[in-house]
Amino acid sequence: MKDEAMTPLRIVIAGGGTAGWMAAAAIARSMGRTVDLTLVESEQIGTIGVGESTIPPLVGYNRLLGINEAEFMRETSATFKLGIMFDNWKDVGESYFHSFGMTGKDHWSAGFQHFWLHGLTKGHAQSYDDYCLELIAAREGKFAHLPGDQANYAYHLDSGLYAKFLRRMAEADGAKRVEGKIGSVNLNPESGDIASLTLDAGQKIEGDLFVDCTGFRALLIEGALHVGYDDWTHYLPCDSAIAIQTESVGLPVPFTRAMAHDAGWQWRIPLQHRVGNGIVYCSRYLDKDAALERLLGNIEGKTLVQPNFLRFAAGARRKQWHKNCVAVGLSGGFMEPLESTSIHLIQRAVIRLIRMMPGGKVSARDIAEFNDQQFQDMEQIRDFLILHYKATNRRDSPFWRQCASMEIPDSLAQKIELFRETGRVFRRNEELFAENSWVQVMMGQGIMPQSYHPVAAKLTDDELIKLLALLRDNVAKSVASMPRHGDYVAQYCGVKRDQAA
Numbered sequence: 001m002k003d004e005a006m007t008p009l010r011i012v013i014a015g016g017g018t019a020g021w022m023a024a025a026a027i028a029r030s031m032g033r034t035v036d037l038t039l040v041e042s043e044q045i046g047t048i049g050v051g052e053s054t055i056p057p058l059v060g061y062n063r064l065l066g067i068n069e070a071e072f073m074r075e076t077s078a079t080f081k082l083g084i085m086f087d088n089w090k091d092v093g094e095s096y097f098h099s100f101g102m103t104g105k106d107h108w109s110a111g112f113q114h115f116w117l118h119g120l121t122k123g124h125a126q127s128y129d130d131y132c133l134e135l136i137a138a139r140e141g142k143f144a145h146l147p148g149d150q151a152n153y154a155y156h157l158d159s160g161l162y163a164k165f166l167r168r169m170a171e172a173d174g175a176k177r178v179e180g181k182i183g184s185v186n187l188n189p190e191s192g193d194i195a196s197l198t199l200d201a202g203q204k205i206e207g208d209l210f211v212d213c214t215g216f217r218a219l220l221i222e223g224a225l226h227v228g229y230d231d232w233t234h235y236l237p238c239d240s241a242i243a244i245q246t247e248s249v250g251l252p253v254p255f256t257r258a259m260a261h262d263a264g265w266q267w268r269i270p271l272q273h274r275v276g277n278g279i280v281y282c283s284r285y286l287d288k289d290a291a292l293e294r295l296l297g298n299i300e301g302k303t304l305v306q307p308n309f310l311r312f313a314a315g316a317r318r319k320q321w322h323k324n325c326v327a328v329g330l331s332g333g334f335m336e337p338l339e340s341t342s343i344h345l346i347q348r349a350v351i352r353l354i355r356m357m358p359g360g361k362v363s364a365r366d367i368a369e370f371n372d373q374q375f376q377d378m379e380q381i382r383d384f385l386i387l388h389y390k391a392t393n394r395r396d397s398p399f400w401r402q403c404a405s406m407e408i409p410d411s412l413a414q415k416i417e418l419f420r421e422t423g424r425v426f427r428r429n430e431e432l433f434a435e436n437s438w439v440q441v442m443m444g445q446g447i448m449p450q451s452y453h454p455v456a457a458k459l460t461d462d463e464l465i466k467l468l469a470l471l472r473d474n475v476a477k478s479v480a481s482m483p484r485h486g487d488y489v490a491q492y493c494g495v496k497r498d499q500a501a
Helices: 017-034 057-064 069-075 112-121 133-139 159-172 288-296 342-355 364-390 398-405 410-422 435-444 454-458 461-480 485-493
Strands: 009-014 035-041 079-081 083-087 095-099 154-156 176-179 182-187 194-199 204-206 209-212 229-231 240-246 256-261 264-270 275-281 308-311 315-317 325-327
Touching: 009 017, 009 204, 017 035, 017 159, 017 342, 057 069, 057 154, 057 342, 069 159, 069 485, 079 485, 083 133, 095 133, 095 435, 112 435, 112 454, 112 461, 133 461, 159 176, 240 288, 275 288, 325 342, 342 364, 364 398, 364 410, 364 435, 410 435
Parallel strands: 009 035, 009 209, 035 176, 083 256, 209 325
Antiparallel strands: 079 154, 083 095, 182 194, 194 204, 229 315, 240 275, 240 308, 256 264, 264 275
């Protein structure tokens, strides 16, 4: 078919916020004039703000869109993130760090943890942490871009400002924004597809493909198409959260903190101009007033906004793409923010949709493949989150006793027991969390392997000593050369005070 004969695909994005504008920016930039893109949102409807702490794939997403990093960070008051500090998860008073990047150096047949474990039997007492550049840099409060992208990092950012940044980009690339609340979703009586949206003011928005970014309300995928929801609260029992922002009281550190308490956990996310704080909890064991009191009693700096109260059920829509509607963001499901995966799931869905963008009629094969890949992503992330709750020594409250005794998916049980018995971890089908993430969290939560790969014993004692010392020294030298994180941010992408206000 000749190019001029092609009719642009009419794509309607329902809802703005981070999800809507991430979708709009990527589709507008990558698809160009092959699509007619409209985003419908209302200033009257607030957004949840699905994430301020992100993970490394967002760096690649921004590069894919041609975004200048320093400009983006200035516009979103962002800082760098090298991982997450987990306090009180294994047990009260104990901490561990889940960092980005690699620890040590893997052999093709076995991960570095096997060589480190062999070293323990030979009397080498250095911590596994000492072999990870990102982890040591985070603990020392340092950051720098290193040659060859040696350091793996993500961002702490203001998600509301990120949405505004992407909106400007999307509109410059041809996306059209329509102001208004969605009054009804109109279905084609013959096909059951969505035909149009009618706004409260009476305007009708027709389309060929609809992207549901309406958040927890899921007005299209659930409200109109009734796809159903798989509830995972029996695995992830936290069902409530309170978020609040505070003034910064010191230089921002390059990591998120996740601090467990007797009915859930609390987060602390340092941006340039403020700190994001929140408490996640199970309402069965902690009521709203007590949760707020606990949160306010464990923050630093003056509060800047009123508390934002949220209720949720961890889980996923049974269909992420149904008929001519694709769910992106919270409309497709919710994973609590323990490992900062909310924005990543938006990103994965958007890129996946672009890769499967229909050239005409929507393909049932595309829909099936999209759903299969999305479910796989969500189930793998679900298992990683469950690990934090299940593998714990805590028995000090009914909440933690419930978590320790709960049944877990067979997929996670296999991963835990394989590591416990052999030290092995395998990454399947582009799984988000790589081997080192599983190793750090499993050992951090108290699961220590009972054996290691025999290839580690191939090294002589002298060779093992030299290898471990060289790896530790390389990390120490690299970190020593880095500036303080706050100083680097101020020089690279610092926000002026009047801009932050």
